[in-house]
Amino acid sequence: MTYSQYGEPGTLELSDVPMPTLSPGAVLIRIERASVNPVDWKVMAGGLDGLIEAIFPVIPGWDVAGVVEAVGPDTPEFAPGDRVASYGRTDLIHHGTFAEFVALPATSVAAIPDGVTVEAAAGLPLTGLTALRSLETLGLASGDTLLIHAASGGVGYLAAQLARELGATVIGTASPRNHEKLTALGVTPVAHGEGLVQRVREIAPDGVSAVADFVGGVRGETLALLAEGGRHVSIADPSVEEAGGRWVWVRPDGPRLRTLLEKVAGGALEVEIDRTFALADAAEAFEASRAGTANGKLLIDVTR
Numbered sequence: 001m002t003y004s005q006y007g008e009p010g011t012l013e014l015s016d017v018p019m020p021t022l023s024p025g026a027v028l029i030r031i032e033r034a035s036v037n038p039v040d041w042k043v044m045a046g047g048l049d050g051l052i053e054a055i056f057p058v059i060p061g062w063d064v065a066g067v068v069e070a071v072g073p074d075t076p077e078f079a080p081g082d083r084v085a086s087y088g089r090t091d092l093i094h095h096g097t098f099a100e101f102v103a104l105p106a107t108s109v110a111a112i113p114d115g116v117t118v119e120a121a122a123g124l125p126l127t128g129l130t131a132l133r134s135l136e137t138l139g140l141a142s143g144d145t146l147l148i149h150a151a152s153g154g155v156g157y158l159a160a161q162l163a164r165e166l167g168a169t170v171i172g173t174a175s176p177r178n179h180e181k182l183t184a185l186g187v188t189p190v191a192h193g194e195g196l197v198q199r200v201r202e203i204a205p206d207g208v209s210a211v212a213d214f215v216g217g218v219r220g221e222t223l224a225l226l227a228e229g230g231r232h233v234s235i236a237d238p239s240v241e242e243a244g245g246r247w248v249w250v251r252p253d254g255p256r257l258r259t260l261l262e263k264v265a266g267g268a269l270e271v272e273i274d275r276t277f278a279l280a281d282a283a284e285a286f287e288a289s290r291a292g293t294a295n296g297k298l299l300i301d302v303t304r
Contacts, residue, residue, distance in 0.1 A: 001015070001279060002017065002059055003056075005056060006049065007044065007045070009287055009290075012044075012282050012286070017059070025073075025074055026104060026105055028070040028071070029068060029069065029104065030067050031101060032118050032302060032303055033276075033302065034061045034064050034299070035298065035299050036061075036288075037063065037126050037127070038290075039062070040286065041060075041290055043058075043060065052092070054093040055093070059094070059095055059096035060282070061088075061099075062097060062125075063085075063087060063122055063125045064097040064102055064122065065083075065112065066083075066085075067082065067083055068080050068084055072103075078111070082111055083112040083118070084112060085109070085110055085125055085257060085261065086252070087250065087252045088102060088104045088108060089252055090104070090105075098300055099302065100302060107252070108254050110257040113262055113264075116261055119271075119273050120273070121264075123272075124264065125257055127154040127155045127158055127297070128260040130235055130248070131159035133250055133251065134214075134235065135159060135166070137233050137246050137248055140168055140210055142167030143167070143168070144168040144210050145209050145210070146170050146171070146208065146211070147171045147172075147225060148160055148163070148172045148187075148214065149211070149215045150213075151189070152174035152181060155214045156172065160187045161268070164186050164187065169188075170187045175191070196218075201225070207225050207226055209230050210230060212234075213232065213233065213236060214236065217236075219234075219237055222240070233245055234247055234248065235247075235248050271297065272296030274296035274297060275288075277299070277300055279301065285298050285300060
């Protein structure tokens with residue numbers, strides 16, 4: 001699937017493009033599943049114009065799971081036939097994962113352990129690595145009380161699981177319909193919106209030691225709830241840096257992705273899947289993502 005200029009999902013079209021070039025240290029992946037992230041349709045609308053250069057036509061998508069088709073020179077980490085996954089963002093917006101093949105640096109690729117489905121592997125990279133980097137940036141540890149804004153979303157749900165594994169107390173904002181699934185993780189759910197500060201104070205009267213913002217527009221609430229010396233990060237609001245926080249950007253990282261995949265294999269981390277679309281229906285998948293009603297990851301089955 002490609003688009004030849006910034007625009008709406010309806011401009012996506014099924015196209016034939018040349019096979020990706022396989023450079024030294026790179027892996028050519030025959031794609032089985034890709035996943036949809038909000039950044040994909042935001043990029044398509046020009047949301048990163050001026051930050052990352054686009055070369056048209058663009059193939060969207062950064063998450064991928066599949067099988068190694070070939071490896072470039074000096075790539076001993078992988079061999080044809082290996083099951084692999086990757087967060088495949090590169091320095092250019094051009095060759096994405098809504099395609100039959102993608103070539104990526106071996107450093108951003110991870111082997112999929114036995115017992116992990118291709119669906120879970122495809123849904124994990126961007127959201128999982130974002131969650132992990134956010135918690136690492138916070139220096140989260142046992143004894144912390146963490147507030148997660150949008151704890152039932154793609155990134156928040158994984159961050160909540162990772163934070164609980166570290167031994168942190170977690171409070172998570174979510175719509176009431178998602179409170180039960182957060183409670184099942186050991187997270188204390190609270191409704192977002194007006195009155196949030198009061199609701200969290202009822203749970204943590206002295207405030208929280210850390211905040212992870214995965215939605216944006218909540219800097220005021222974050223600062224009102226942080227205890228003295230507290231830390232905060234956001235993936236959606238760069239203005240947090242003006243208030244002592246960190247604006248976090250996920251990075252491609254094969255070894256860290258392997259760590260997350262091993263947690264999935266061991267049952268310590270769950271990747272929720274909402275539904276799967278055929279490659280030709282990628283525009284419909286983008287619209288479903290924009291609607292914000294999915295309960296889990298939206299996948300693209302490139303083999304259909």
